[in-house]
Amino acid sequence: MKRDLDIRVAIVEDDETIREGYAFLIGNTSGYKVVGTYSSCEDALKKIVGDDPDVILLDVELPGISGVEAIPKFKKILPDTHILILTVYEQEMLIFRALGNGAAGYLTKNTPPEKIVSAIHEVMDGGGPMSAHIARMVISSFKRNESTPLTRRETEILEQIATGKSRKRIAEELYIDLETVKSHIKNIYHKLDVHSKADAIKAAKDNKFI
Amino acid sequence: MKRDLDIRVAIVEDDETIREGYAFLIGNTSGYKVVGTYSSCEDALKKIVGDDPDVILLDVELPGISGVEAIPKFKKILPDTHILILTVYEQEMLIFRALGNGAAGYLTKNTPPEKIVSAIHEVMDGGGPMSAHIARMVISSFKRNESTPLTRRETEILEQIATGKSRKRIAEELYIDLETVKSHIKNIYHKLDVHSKADAIKAAKDNKFI
DNA sequence: GCCATATTCCCCCAACGCGGGTGATTTGCA
DNA sequence: TGCAAATCACCCGCGTTGGGGGAATATGGC
Structure with missing residues (x-):
């Protein structure tokens, strides 16, 4: 050989x-x-x-x-x-x-x-x-931004959104109500100043929040 | 000092x-x-x-x-x-x-x-x-799977989906018709044997297709 | 202990997106 | 000269999304 x-x-x-x-x-x-x-x-x-x-x-x-x-x-x-x-x-x-x-x-x-x-x-x-x-x-490239404006739960939910899961499915997997997920998403959108899933994911990824 | x-x-x-x-x-x-x-x-x-x-x-x-x-x-x-x-x-x-x-x-x-x-x-x-x-x-961890069953276009579209963009927006950004995007997604789902965005993203990420 | 924040849940609404079926055409490579 | 890839078309029904209110409980940090 x-x-x-x-x-x-x-x-x-x-x-x-x-x-x-x-x-x-x-x-x-x-x-x-x-x-x-x-x-x-x-x-x-x-x-x-x-x-x-x-x-x-x-x-x-x-x-x-x-x-x-x-x-x-x-x-x-x-x-x-x-x-x-x-x-x-x-x-x-x-x-x-x-x-x-x-x-x-x-x-x-x-x-x-x-x-x-x-x-x-x-x-x-x-x-x-x-x-x-x-x-x-x-x-x-692996490092998260420590100074995220998002809370733990918000970050967690945004990560789930980024995997393509529906709000309903996220609610089920986190054992919380759909309305709660909606609330968190509303807060995420306000904090990141966006008005859609895609923009939120992009903003969060650009800033390494997720 | x-x-x-x-x-x-x-x-x-x-x-x-x-x-x-x-x-x-x-x-x-x-x-x-x-x-x-x-x-x-x-x-x-x-x-x-x-x-x-x-x-x-x-x-x-x-x-x-x-x-x-x-x-x-x-x-x-x-x-x-x-x-x-x-x-x-x-x-x-x-x-x-x-x-x-x-x-x-x-x-x-x-x-x-x-x-x-x-x-x-x-x-x-x-x-x-x-x-x-x-x-x-x-x-x-950076390496893509070379033996993907997905075509280039399919991979490209699945990547866009994974960023949370809607089919309409993907169509606009790729300068193709919404129907074409739908066709590709249908083919992606068949190839990956899934029935939703989230499952497709998960399957593709697990296998490093995206 | 207090106060801000985080987390949880509830109602309303209209518009849009999604998954699935079936089919056709053109392009490009082998 | 095929076959795969990429493109576009029209059908349907249901779920999801984004946005407007409001409010009750944890949970910590000081």
Whole structure:
């Protein structure tokens, strides 16, 4: 089995200097082997299957189809290959889209070489390496806003509404009267200054009340 | 300013051996200072303000109120203090609740001592240290299920429904007819074998289709 | 103990949305 | 040249929604 030998790494990166730099770094680390280097996703998608890589180092900003969009395509033709994003971009949207599309980790390019190498190993071991700043952003995305104007009950009910449940069903599941649920919703709408379910959900999500 | 000197660390952990172990480890590392050790959250919440810690090492499983529940209380009395979870538990629910409540990082107790110390520093630098396995779980939580039975349009419409928008509004925003939206919803319900908004949203979320 | 707040419940109303049935057309990809 | 996806159409009945009142009990924080 190939697993007994080196970890097979493929690199997709448009900047030749960086690409060759990574290839040199990884190629000269024992236990690792560079099996393919590509300057575009189109190119990589055509030929990478033959490389049979364990890990793909992928840039997000590439000419043609972007790295983020290419992730599902790579996963389709190489289901067991892990994808590690390696980029200068720290925009929230890119990060979440990359992770949502199936990336196993997200590193920024200022990551020191030895960390990149250990990140590849970490990915193979089932880890999810992230740069410190990225990790903080990902963690922040879970964080609720502590200074919500909504009471506990109101928050609870708005969460239920956000799951699409009817007021009647919410009343039943919380063991309270339908009229009570209506009252809470009226108060929620007043506090958030909205006049519909959708607007309340949006306002609450934007402000991380739910 | 205190910032010019050592990083002030408080420890909340019920097991005396582990607590003293951490205190010894951190107390004997230059640049760090242990300003308080507590065996329960109740105890800590009463006295920790006087310690003025920069970072709190917090166990999640504690007698009395749990570490997870205590996070918002600590953040309330010490808004600028970072909380670093240090525990043996790797249950998804605990992790997400801890991060959602405002924890800055989540480490498991098998983390080597030098990593714990560097994690404290990372937290102070705006990072979000996580054990490899935890990071993978957090990343996985973003990941969509690629083998969805829903088409693109169906997924798109179900996402809109999940925001609480009415069919009419969805039709307007997607520039299609109300009847078309209804058709898609009918197909979604058939595919997911449900008969209501709420059930469709739940089924789709459980299977990570949206 | 007091007072504000949260939580609970009650009535009214009109308009709109929802779930379900059956069917047809066009578009795009393989 | 099919088949799946996406589009639009018209039928029906019932439930839900948003908004207007008002009011009685917890429940805490000071």
